[in-house]
Amino acid sequence: MKDDKKLHALLGPAGPEVGCDDCFELLDRYVEAELAGGDADALLPGVRAHLAGCPACREEHESLRALVAESF
Numbered sequence: 001m002k003d004d005k006k007l008h009a010l011l012g013p014a015g016p017e018v019g020c021d022d023c024f025e026l027l028d029r030y031v032e033a034e035l036a037g038g039d040a041d042a043l044l045p046g047v048r049a050h051l052a053g054c055p056a057c058r059e060e061h062e063s064l065r066a067l068v069a070e071s072f
């Protein structure tokens with residue numbers, strides 16, 4: 001049995017599964033893209049889905065966005 005496909009799905013750029021660590025790492029760019037009027041969802045797929053299901057990261061996202069918005 002080959003697991004290549006499964007592995008690729010996990011590592012691929014469009015992998016929908018974003019963990020809290022990944023989310024935290026991507027949040028900077030996500031917020032910047034949002035505030036710059038870019039398509040943050042297309043740029044960083046999976047982040048929004050994670051935010052929707054993770055209250056902790058959502059809170060982090062909101063405070064980071066408030067912080068970045070101030071310095072914009």
Ligand SMILES: [Zn+2]
Nearest residue numbers: 020023054057
């Ligand atoms: Zn999370």
